[in-house]
Amino acid sequence: MSQVEKTVGLDLSRIVFIGRTWEEYLLMFNLSKEDLMGRKVLDCPSGACSFTANANKNGIDTMATDIAYYHDVDDLEKKGFQDIEHTMQSMEKSAGNYIWNFFSDIGELKRMRTQALTECVSDMKEFGASRYLPAVLPQLPFTDKQFDVTLSAHFLFTYTDRLDYDFHIQTMNELFRVTGEEVRIFPTVDMEGKKYEYMDTLIEWVSGQGWTAEEIQVPYEFQKNANTMLKLTIK
Template sequence: MAFELKTTVPWGRTLSEYKSMFSLTEAELKKRIISFGDGPASFNSEMTEDNKSVTSVDPVYQFTAKELEQRIAEVKDMVIEQTRNNQDNFVWKQIKSVEELEQVRLNAMQAFIKDFSKGKAAGRYVFHALPDKTAFEDLSFDLAISSHFLILYAQLGLDFHITSITEMLRLANEVRIFPILDLDAKKTELLEQLITHFNSNFKVSIEKVDYEFQKGGNEMLRIKRD
């Protein structure tokens, strides 16, 4: 099925949020990182500015910076309104208000838009949709991450997740996924099934992280080659 711009809701987080979500140390930030479902996050642009290496993968990268910028402008009020109406579902500690959230997200997405065309030409933003296999060689990266995509969209199903994570483990020795809750902030059966599946060949752990915005969403899944 075609991935249409009019059905996407671009929304992006910052490097500082990625560091906390994935407990990324300074040494790990210097590694080769591939980030799936990276969307309009400023992770790649901020890391690149800091001379670090990130490859971002997302189907929205088929569109132009202008198209994405327009789509962000179209959906932002709706996303902010939804958040305002559901404020009790979130922890207002690191980000203190809906107004601050709007500013943080818009700043992140503006940084992404500014960097996108240059980064796409440099191969840092790759148009690709999981669960399909990517064109990268085995172990081209040290770490493969997914923020607010895998597990959060539990409705994509077990097969989609197993194939996607298997591809991520082909590319990197370690996979980290945050959050491990679904869109209703619940731990799903999918999480248990994934742990059971990958436990037989990999070291799987759930770890507390120093980030919580979705209430109770302060854990990441780590899957590592033994």
């Protein structure tokens, strides 16, 4: 990556610092606390999610990585609250694109997004780089097979309008490098709820890397059609 690309990528105004809660993660990835006990977990990219904070509180050795972590935590906190306000205003116009089962209304959604941000920032201030490492995908600052499980939410298939197939391959190859057991990616659709058009080709590539791929329906759907994850397991 060139210095110009890195500078643009690290521009705080271009980063949306919003996250999901611990409870959402367990549902998005079809996991229980017991499934993760005794395993080392990576959240990548993690943004303002509170999963890492709560996982560690529950005795699960977890790390988070994101491009946003190159920025000062106080700046991220301020940006996060601004992003929540902006997102909630947009939600008023697009509420029909979502399924209001997990969240009863926009007010509860705002409360949960604020909770995630607050818990994440608090943990970042206390533990810093021991849990929250900056990185620019498709490169990660971890050793081979450092983690048993890697969780990746709302990134790869979500932004297919900006991330091409080659980037998907490079990123997944890197996730495979740092992961010893399984990688879970949620969701399998883009921002419009459309399934990733190269999914079959990607799954064929995954098999050639010594991993199995399975698309699994999960007990969580907020964005319409975003209710499946890709579970990748080493053979």
